[in-house]
Amino acid sequence: MTIFHFLQVFHASLCPLGHVGYKETAMAIARELGIMAADDKALSGAELDALSEERFSTEVEQIAVYARVSPSHKVRIVKALKEKGKIVAMTGDGVNDAPALKGADIGCAMGITGTDVAKEASDLILTDDNFSTIVTAVKEGRTIYDNIRKAVTFLLSSNIGEIVTLLVAILVGWKAPLLAIHILWINLITDSFPAIALGLEPSEKGLMTQKPRQPETPILGDGLARLIILQGVMIGALSLTAFRIGQQTDLVTARTMTFITLSLSQLIHSYNVRSRSLSLFKLGFFKNHYLNLGVMASLVSLFTVYFVPPFRDIFKLTLLSWTSFLTCVGLSLLTLVIMESVKSRYNVTK
Template identity: 50%
Template sequence: GLIDPPRDEARQAVAECKAAGINPDMITGDHPLTAKAIAETLGIISSAEDVVLTGPELTKLDEPAFAELVDKVRVYARVDPDQKLRIIHALQARHQFVAMTGDGVNDAPALKNADIGIAMGITGTEVAKEAAHMILLDDNFATIVTAVEHGRRIYANILKFIRYLLSGSVGEISAIFIAPLFGLPTPLLAIHILWVNLITDGLPGLAFASEPAEANSMQRPPVDPRQTIFADGLGWFIIGVGLLVGGITIGLQVWALGRGLGHWQTMTFSGLCFSQLGLALAVRSRRESVFRLGLWSNKPMLGALGLTFGLQLLVIYVPFFNNLFSTQPLTWAELGITLAASSLVFWAVELAKLIRRRRELQPEAAQLRVAQPEAAQPEVTKPEVLKPEVAALPAVV
């Protein structure tokens, strides 16, 4: 007989999709037995709960019945273009984010209505390409998985940049507004704020684009499209860390003023800058310690931090910059105190990540302690509507 086997990398791509919380479904015009065999080979069907549904069987199901079944169906065989649309709408009604691949003219409506329509670049028709949101140039399903991984890395890096930038901004604002409430002089000049926003925030912020994907990025569930960017604790992180940065800035100001140091503003300004450099290093991962990630895993970040640190030293010790920024040279002891106080931001974020990791491990440890061998369960016969392929097999045989 003739066979058109799936590509070798397709099975691995399906496994990676499932690990990433993505459910791959097959929609085909092939015979249900053929479709089921291919799906089992690829790992799309991996348990007895997975269902094969044919076009004629789908026609007999009303919307409520199909809505209950759609999450279990992994293979749709012998379906027409209108039924592809029905499948997409049923999944979207259950708040699923649907990506659809196709190459033919009859796939165009489904490609257009999916959240992400992906047309084949080699075998795809022009109609399909026009209707799609993306074109897969090599017609390889594994490329979609690679694109998902890159997308997750980019999204994670955007969140890291937001976490870093807004936390620092909250720190600046809190220091500027809180200090006068306690009768303190304004801690920062306008040129200091400009320097922090352009140099201290800018250089490390750009380096977040080079942050590699974290090791477990493809073992996490997808982000809910309805979720705001400040969800999952990001907003509280920004406020908490921002207030810590502001508190350290004001603390250095109070310490220096209490000792009658004329260059208190230099310590305050430098403390804010050094705090944000430590923050940039700490927020490279939301969960993992920077020491576990490796300091050299993002060399552009290290370069940006080193350059920013060096520029700040120039602002402190070079006479030309002293006149420009109204700064004064610090003694080594004062510089050490400023660096030590600023490092509290880095260690606070690292401590928060350690607590997060331990909390995540507690449910797993509890589950291991109570794990018991499962008792054999009697086999329960299910209604045929939940296993439509069973009804289809006798007719073929």
């Protein structure tokens, strides 16, 4: 995101040299604030008028500071940067800032000192007139978008796991590993609580150091769609393994093992998707209290169905031997082991 800082507002109070030194004053302030690097350029309004459109279009990305510019200059700067494919944010408070605020991708007006015209033309209003609030807003926006991706990743990978489990069993000629009531229960209980909790995940470390994403990038871009498919295949393969092991006893045992393995693997997988690159052991198991509560609620619901006879009869399940039950737990924990290995390799090859 490209954010403008029009520094001509400092001229009256900080530059007694008049028109001779306002540009130098603006550059000095910009360097002190970290806005201007050593190889960046600065332009005054008069110098901007002297540039042709072609010349300005060529140099606009190297210009970090504009001093003593008029409203028409601001509109010209916004237009030139947008033509370069930049996402442009513009801050302002006066009536003369309204055209540029309207033309920018994100117009940001002052809530206290800003005029009504500027506020009407803006997309965002700083109610405290504090520029640091913009940073907070950007962080909050990135967190929300990131959490939406996590929730979508969890739901899609879980659903693909269910599809793989049923589809492969049908293709190889096995009996259905899950009944309709099992699928409905998993979708309503096992999937829902963790997905909602993932939407409340705290900001990931290093979120503000990431490069801004391009607006045209799809929500499942950057290899996320491929990762979701692989995760779904993983969950499906583990569930089919449980079904195959259970078939050595009888069909009801096989379906019970599949139901428990699929449910537990999805719950464990909800912790995997909290970060695409950070290990869960570095991220911490207990930072998202909502996820812990959601997983706990799902576990209580699962074990109620499994251990309480009336519910167990409705779901056509059976009590497993401890060996079979621990086999289900072990298969489910493999989702954590596999994803930790993937994250480790991702960080090494990145």
